Amino acid sequence: MDNVDVLIVGAGPTGLTLACDLARQGVASRVVDQSAQPGAGGRGFSLKPLSLAALDDLGLTRAITTAGFVERRTRFHRGTRRLFELDTPPAPVTVEQPYPNVVALPQWRTEAILRERLGELGGKVEFGMRVTGLAGGEVTFAGGERVRARFVVGADGGRSTIRRELGIPFTGRTDEDTRAMISDVRLDGLDPAGGVRMWLSPDRGVALLRPVPETGVWQAVVSLGRDLAGDEDTLRRLLTERTGLPGLRVTEVLWHSVWRYNLRIADRFRAGPVFLAGDAAHVHSPFGGHGMNTGIQDAYNLGWKLGMVVRGLAPQGLLDTYESERMPVARAVLADSDRRMGGMMSWRFARPLAGPLLRAGFVRQQRKTRRDHPVYPAGPLIGEGGGAPAPDGALPTGARLFDLFRGSHFTVLGPGPVPGLDPALVHVHRVAGDFRVVRPDGYVALTSPTAGPVRAYFARFAAG
Template sequence: MDTVDVLIVGAGPTGLTLACDLARQGVAVRIVDRSPRPGGGGRGFSLKPRSLAALDDLGAAREIATAGFVERRTRFHQGTRRLFELDTPPAPVTVEQPYPNVVALPQWRTEAILRDRLAELGGKVEFGMRVTGLAVGEAESGSRVSGPAGIEVRSGTRAAGPGWSEVSFAGGERIRARFVVGADGGRSTIRRELGVAFTGRTDPDTRAMISDVRLDGLDPAGGVNMWLSPQRGVAVTRPVPGTGVWQVVVSLGPDLPDDEETLQRLLTERTGLAGLRVTEVLWHSVWRYNLRIAERFRAGPVFLAGDAAHVHSPFGGHGMNTGIQDAYNLGWKLGLVVRGLAPEGLLDTYESERMPVARQILADSDQRMGSMMTWRFARPLLGPLLKAGFRRRQRSTRQDHPVYPAGPLIGDGGGAPMPDGSLPTGARLSDLFRGSHFTVLGPEPVTGFDPELVHVHRMAGDYRVVRPDGYLALTAPTVEPVRAYFDRLTAG
């Protein structure tokens, strides 16, 4: 039986981001996925600025920016009548904002880039690993008790041992880990094994078919097309430049089959374009409306991240991005604890910081979905009003920088991402933050910190503490609050 520091279950963008972060810190990590091979399909399609900043720190953003593109044109229709065209020019790249735009890239391509980055760091994904059980803490075979972290150990599982978790897989393999992270999606096996409630609501009648297809009858240069129909529903076509592939989304009623014949029929009905033909379906999935959040994001040594912790509507493009940012928040904290640079109490801040963000995103995506359902009934004369509303939403989508509230890791003047900038050497300010260390910037040198935990740089102005995830933790006029901050951190 293999023993590792961290076992990650689920190799989507969330799990891969976390694996890359831990691997670069030298943490012994394994990442497994139940699928027999890497997944296909567009699914999540948008990488927002904050996610790109995180992936830049991990060494993957340049490849993503090169492979992706900035969507600027969207055409809105009601049948064959075009309501309006929305053309949103990309925001300029600046020193303070090196990633100001949303980059469009199919999720399968994002995952492939992250797997390549993980391989560069010495890791790999183990496919075909289906979880069948989770044991936490001490238990005798056949017992039903609570382990030291208060997690129920299921009847019949093997003892994990104090301070360790043990995950069982189909075929009999077991992995013993100090920490386990469930990044295994909305139907998370890890969450179910923990018995953590997934509260919220599901509307089984609200469904959509999502497909990667080859199409005849549309010009990719036209950008994204959206058809809004009060009687027939919604249809969206999004080209993937340079591939000949389109992502197509059509809403489904409760009784419609989700097959290729239905896809073609709904496209023809909603667009009014008799020449629009699906020539090949490359990938296909059905989405059902869920708005749910886990009761806890941490249960002792086991954590939930991404869709395993929260699911919501696709409107707003939050899903993949929220998971990446969950992982980026958790990665440096797990790494510091495993490496003995911080006490285990640091891990409590993962839930306290990320759960409010998840709740806010659930509310936003639900509101956007409600607006979309309302706009379906809009009359053509309201086109200018609709256009203004969509433009505001599109621009706000770029602003995905959550602010963390005051707490153990956020002091006076902190809570937002530290703006980037240029240094006299020509390097970027963010280059000083790259890695899993805290950074102290101040007018006078500060000594006495563990160099593995804290890097110190002289810079005019107040003293500023920047966390490993690039968030400003503290601003102070003197060095004493800085020392007090790290005294609290290392004391737990």
């Protein structure tokens, strides 16, 4: 039987982010996925600023920002009648905020970029490996193979086998009346330069078309309700009816899937050496564009902790903070996406001020989406003045802060030395002003005018 430090079940964005983070620390992991080949669907489209900072740390931002784009134009219709067009200029890039905007990229492309990075780091995804059982750190696959792992991470999506094997309830609700068909299509009769189009109608349902620049591909979403079939004929018919565009013709359906409204969270994100992350731990509506981002950030929170424990740099207790930090974030994300979804569903498109109100609401939401970074409250890893993501910046030497943070080490910026710190765990840089401790995942752990609290922080929480 094969033995491995970490077995990652599921090679979606969550599993791949974790695999990259562990690989760069030299931690041996296996990444398995039940699919015969990589997923093809556009699905999650938005990479938010905090995910971009995480991907920067993993050495991926250039690939992501080259392939991705900032969506600025959205055209709204009530029924088939044009209501207004929103043009949202990108927020300016600054030294402190190199990623102020949401980058749009089809999920299959984000996953491909992550897989490529994993390959550069010496890892790979084993496709066609379906996990069927888990008992006492031993994982069983459909073909009968068994693997013993010191740690197992269930990043195996909303229907997680790992969660089921652990017997952890997935608490929440499913609304069978709220269904949508999500697809990637090629079409004629619409200019991609016009940006995203949305058709809203209280009786006919919703349609959305989002171009993927320079590919000829569009993401098409149509609401289905309880009874409509999620097949290609229905997609074509609903697009024609709801857009009212006689020249619109879907020439090819590349991928499609039916989405149901689920709002659920696992009662626990950890059972001993087994963790749940991403959709395996929480699912919600796509409103707010949280899905993939929350999974990436779960993985980024867990990656350095798991890596440090496996490398003997930190005690096992460090792993307790994964659930205590990520579960409140997941709960807040569920509540936010549910609020946004409720707002859309209850919208009375027919009322006279619908256009201006919709415009104002959408602008508000876009601004919020750019800035919805979670802040970790005080806890074992967050001291005085900590909890928020550390901004980027430039030191008088010219060094860029994000470059100093890059890697799975803590960073101390401060006016003097802090004796006794393990250089494998902490990098210290001399900077005028107070001491600032930045965690490997880019969060400020604490600030202090003196070195004492810095020493105490590492003595208490990070000694292996």
